[in-house]
Amino acid sequence: MKWTLRLVFGLLFAGTVWAGDRPNVVWIVAEDCSKHYFHLFDEAGAETPHIADLASSGIVYRHAFSESPVCSVARTTLATGCHAPRIGTQYHRRAKMAELSEGLRLFPWYLRQAGYYTSNNRKKDYNAVEGKGVWDESSGKAHWRNRPDDEMPFFHMQSHSQSHESSLHFSVEDFKTKPTEHDPAQVKLPPYFPDTPLFRYTYARYLDNIHTIDDIVGETVAMLEEDGLLEDTFVFFFGDHGGVLPRSKGYIYESGVHVPLVVRVPEKWKHLVDGERGSDVSGFVSFSDFGPTVLRLAGVDVPEQMDGRPFLGQGVAANEVARRDTALSFADRFDEKYDLVRAIRVGTLKYIRNYQGYYPDGLRNNYRYRMLAYAEWRDLFRDGKLGSEQRAFFEPKPAEALYDLAADPHETTNLADSDEHRETLLALRASLQARLREMPDLSFLPENVLVAEAMNDPVAFGRKNRERIARAIETADLAVLPFPEARGKLVEALRSTDPVVRQWAATVCACFGKEAGELVGALVPLIDDPDPVVRIRAAEFLGIIGQRDPRPTLRSTVEETNDPLVVLLGLQSAVYFHDHAEIAYPFRVSDLTLRVKEGEFGRRIEYLQAQER
Numbered sequence: 270m271k272w273t274l275r276l277v278f279g280l281l282f283a284g285t286v287w288a289g290d291r292p293n294v295v296w297i298v299a300e301d302c303s304k305h306y307f308h309l310f311d312e313a314g315a316e317t318p319h320i321a322d323l324a325s326s327g328i329v330y331r332h333a334f335s336e337s338p339v340c341s342v343a344r345t346t347l348a349t350g351c352h353a354p355r356i357g358t359q360y361h362r363r364a365k366m367a368e369l370s371e372g373l374r375l376f377p378w379y380l381r382q383a384g385y386y387t388s389n390n391r392k393k394d395y396n397a398v399e400g401k402g403v404w405d406e407s408s409g410k411a412h413w414r415n416r417p418d419d420e421m422p423f424f425h426m427q428s429h430s431q432s433h434e435s436s437l438h439f440s441v442e443d444f445k446t447k448p449t450e451h452d453p454a455q456v457k458l459p460p461y462f463p464d465t466p467l468f469r470y471t472y473a474r475y476l477d478n479i480h481t482i483d484d485i486v487g488e489t490v491a492m493l494e495e496d497g498l499l500e501d502t503f504v505f506f507f508g509d510h511g512g513v514l515p516r517s518k519g520y521i522y523e524s525g526v527h528v529p530l531v532v533r534v535p536e537k538w539k540h541l542v543d544g545e546r547g548s549d550v551s552g553f554v555s556f557s558d559f560g561p562t563v564l565r566l567a568g569v570d571v572p573e574q575m576d577g578r579p580f581l582g583q584g585v586a587a588n589e590v591a592r593r594d595t596a597l598s599f600a601d602r603f604d605e606k607y608d609l610v611r612a613i614r615v616g617t618l619k620y621i622r623n624y625q626g627y628y629p630d631g632l633r634n635n636y637r638y639r640m641l642a643y644a645e646w647r648d649l650f651r652d653g654k655l656g657s658e659q660r661a662f663f664e665p666k667p668a669e670a671l672y673d674l675a676a677d678p679h680e681t682t683n684l685a686d687s688d689e690h691r692e693t694l695l696a697l698r699a700s701l702q703a704r705l706r707e708m709p710d711l712s713f714l715p716e717n718v719l720v721a722e723a724m725n726d727p728v729a730f731g732r733k734n735r736e737r738i739a740r741a742i743e744t745a746d747l748a749v750l751p752f753p754e755a756r757g758k759l760v761e762a763l764r765s766t767d768p769v770v771r772q773w774a775a776t777v778c779a780c781f782g783k784e785a786g787e788l789v790g791a792l793v794p795l796i797d798d799p800d801p802v803v804r805i806r807a808a809e810f811l812g813i814i815g816q817r818d819p820r821p822t823l824r825s826t827v828e829e830t831n832d833p834l835v836v837l838l839g840l841q842s843a844v845y846f847h848d849h850a851e852i853a854y855p856f857r858v859s860d861l862t863l864r865v866k867e868g869e870f871g872r873r874i875e876y877l878q879a880q881e882r
Contacts, residue, residue, distance in 0.1 A: 291385075291422040292538040293413070293502040294563050297489055298426065299482045300340065300392075300433040301512030304333075304529040306479045313457040315479040319487030320506055320531055326546050327504070327533035330580075332553045334596040334614075335510035337361075338518055338525030339603050341394045343510040343556055348375040348395060350560040350575030352597065355708040357719060357727025358396035359601045362869065364834055365720045367397045370728040373574040375403045376560030380424050383569045386416035392428040414496070424563060427489070431481045434513040437471055438639045449473040450480065459524075459679045461516060461658050463649050471514060471642045490533075503566060503581075504533040505559075515643050516662055520630060521598040521612045521621065522680050530554065532581065541566055543587040552593040553614075554580045574728075597704060601712050605872040606634040607841055609712055613701040617675040620697035624745050626666040626780050627813060633844050635872045663849070668748040668780055669698065702746060706739050713741035714769055715802050717834040737769065744773040748780040755781075756788070763791045768800035775806035783814050796822045801835045809842050815852045828861065833868030840873035847880060857881060 304310040307317055309324060310331070335343040337353055345358040349369065353359040357367035369375075375395075377387040381402055389407040393399070406415060413425040430436075439447070444467060453469035456476065462468050486506055493499040511525035512518035518525060534542050544550070554562075557577035564571050565582030580590045600610040609624040631650070637643050649655050650663040658681045671684040671694050684690045709731045711719055723730035731738065744762045747755040755777070762774035775795060778785040795807035796817070804826050812819030819842065827839035843856035858877040 291383075291568065292535065292541065292566055293422050293498060294424045294566060295413070295489065295493065295502055295504045296424075296426040297486055297504065297506045298428045299506070299508050299529075300428060300430050301510065301518055302432045302479065302482070302508040302529070303511030303517055303524050304508070304527050305524060306476060307529045309531070310529050315451065315476040315483075317479060317483035317486075319483045319490065320529075323486065323490070323504060323506055323531045323533040324547070327531060328542070328544060328546070329549045330530040330532070330554055331549055331551050332596070333507060333528050333530035334553065334555045334598065335508070335526050335528050336556050336597060337599050338510050338512070338521055340392075340509055341396050342599070342601075344392070344394050345396045346556040347509075347559050348377075349373070349397060350376055350557050350571070350577040352557055352576050352599070352708060353396070354599050354601070354705075354710040354712050355576070355728065355731060356397065357711055357724055357730075359599055359712055360396065360716060361601075361603050363396040364716060364868075365724045366395075367724050367727050369397055369400070370574060370726060373572055374400055376564055376575075377424055378403045379564055379569050379572070380567055381405065383567060384422065385567065386413065386421045386423040388413060388415065388423065388425045390425070390427040392430075413498075422567070424567075428509065429482060429485050431485070432475070432478045432508075432513070434518055434636075434640070436478055437475060437513060437642070439474070439641070441641065444470055444641065449477050451476040459516075461662065461679060461681055462514070463646060463655060463659050465645060465649075467645050468514075468642050471640070475514065500535045500537045502533075502535055503538065506531045506533075515637070515640065515646055516630065519600070519603045519606070519634065519637065521600045521610055523619075523674065523678065525600075526596075526598045538566075541582055543585060550580075550587070550590060552580070552591040553596045554590070554593070555596055597701075599712075602716065602869075604634055604636055605837060605841065605869040606632055607838065608632065611701060611705060611710075613697055613704065614674075615697060615700070617673060618693060618697065619672045619674055619680065620694070620701060621670040621672070621680075622698070622701060622749075623666040623668055623670070624748070625776060626668050626748070627782065627809070628845060629663050629665060629849055630661075631663040631849075632841075633848060633876055635876060669694070671697065698749065702742065705742055706735075709735050709738040710742070711738070713738050713745065713773070715772065715834075715838075717802070717832050717838075718769075720834065737767065740767065741769050741773050744770050745777065747774075748777045752781050752784045756785075759785070759788060760791055763788070763795065768798070768803050771795065771798065771800070771803045772806050775803060775810055779806065779810040779813055785810070786814050786816075789814070789816050793817070801826045801830055801832070802838060805835075805838050805842055809845075812846055812852065812854060813850060818854060819846060820854050820856055823856070824861070827870075828863060831864050833865045833870060836863060836865060837868060837870040837873070840870050840877070843877060844873055847877065855880070 307314040337343045339361045341361045342353050387404050388411040390411040391409045413423040451473040453473040456472040507530040508528040561571040561577040562579040562581050565579035594616045596614045598612040612621045672680045762770050792807050808819035808822035811817040823839045827836045846854040
């Protein structure tokens with residue numbers, strides 16, 4: 270009741286103060302493109318004259334981050350202003366939609382209450398329940414021109430798929446016969462890519478797509494100018510997350526989360542911006558900040574439940590934004606591929622925590638491998654034709670990595686074991702740990718538990734289970750200790766009455782691999798654990814070190830469960846052992862009998878069936 274009264278009075282106040290003139294806002298969103306493909310942000314990128322024109326009348330944000338490197342999670346972060354793992358929206362594709370906590374709506378709803386016309390053309394892709402009253406129109410025909418009154422202020426979002434990952438799902442015939450505007454011989458490949466004609470062609474073809482996006486930006490600005498609205502409208506151009514060549518979309522390297530952001534500042538409303546048009550901002554902004562920023566520009570109060578902070582608008586000081594130097598990134602399940610990764614960047618230093626480091630980055634994801642470059646990269650690895658930087662994508666990951674982006678922008682030189690950087694490593698590790706506990710980060714409980722117990726109110730569930738999640742994080746972080754220091758706590762955790770703690774203890778043992786071989790006796794009983802996820806994790810460890818064939822445990826677990834997410838976990842392990850483990854265990858699925866028939870695990874079955882032929 271108190272919150273409702275505050276909202277009503279806040280909206281009345283906003284309506285009184287802003288009843289007449291208010292700025293419009295347009296978001297032009299390019300799918301799947303990091304900042305690296307734009308010459309405005311990176312010398313290896315394509316020239317984009319229309320986006321450069323936006324910049325000349327606005328602000329270039331040099332450090333904008335999507336938080337997640339995939340569309341549904343990133344777009345839900347934009348819409349909610351919240352960190353995805355705190356509100357249960359971190360999985361792509363979601364197994365169940367998350368309900369927002371009481372009093373929180375998607376940010377365009379607040380604009381509508383304040384008198385704005387809100388339109389979206391057309392992609393949503395939310396992992397949270399939208400609720401009523403968010404958009405006046407959301408469709409392929411939605412446009413600010415459809416508003417009932419030309420004097421009505423508007424927020425319009427339009428997404429463009431010309432840069433989407435699928436644009437690089439071309440055929441071998443196309444590769445051989447279709448020329449590109451950009452010269453493949455002139456592109457600058459990152460050092461982690463093999464330098465092949467196919468990779469060069471793929472890169473050049475994507476730069477061509479960026480030209481297409483730039484033309485769209487120019488057309489949109491021209492429509493605003495034609496309507497006499499350009500100097501009444503803040504125009505944001507940005508990518509909805511990174512991408513899209515291999516090792517970008519789906520990964521929290523800079524290529525996956527560092528996006529271009531340009532905001533054109535209208536002459537009429539430049540007083541809402543503490544800064545000069547045509548300037549650059551080096552301070553960090555993230556997707557959870559975008560919704561709060563639009564609300565501030567519109568003169569609408571930012572809900573307390575949102576995690577983000579405005580970076581434009583009345584009362585936002587440019588020097589304070591310039592001092593922002595920290596960004597969080599999150600990676601969980603993308604389609605059928607689980608790999609829990611978290612990162613914190615502070616200035617030019619970036620700390621990445623790989624919680625399931627025995628899974629390589631290149632673990633099979635069917636949609637990724639539709640791209641010929643992905644398949645070629647994997648084939649070259651299997652044929653032993655890659656250098657150390659290029660092989661790393663298909664090898665186990667370290668539990669933690671530290672990168673100096675000033676010297677190593679492509680994140681290929683891990684400084685985590687450097688004595689010189691020890692203090693920095695410990696400080697960033699502690700900072701990330703504290704952030705995850707503070708949320709709390711729901712991903713430290715398995716997704717099947719969240720779907721069964723949390724999604725009606727994930728935030729309340731997180732608060733209720735804060736201590737349990739903290740214990741899970743503490744157990745998972747035993748992997749960053751030297752094994753002799755972790756041993757005793759691991760033994761204790763393997764005997765815990767909490768299956769989540771047992772799961773994480775077994776996962777940590779798998780990360781240590783043969784170094785934890787002395788704990789076999791404590792792990793063997795867990796292959797008969799009452800909890801199916803514990804059984805899967807125990808089987809992974811025992812299979813990795815060659816002590817027991819994991820296939821009987823994986824097979825019985827996936828055949829006996831009614832939970833599609835347990836099947837998905839089990840079949841991911843099967844793919845891992847088939848493709849990447851030091852000791853291979855080919856897994857037959859043609860005679861598999863499952864109780865459940867639908868779920869993302871179908872992609873795993875499709876792939877494993879193909880390997881049987």
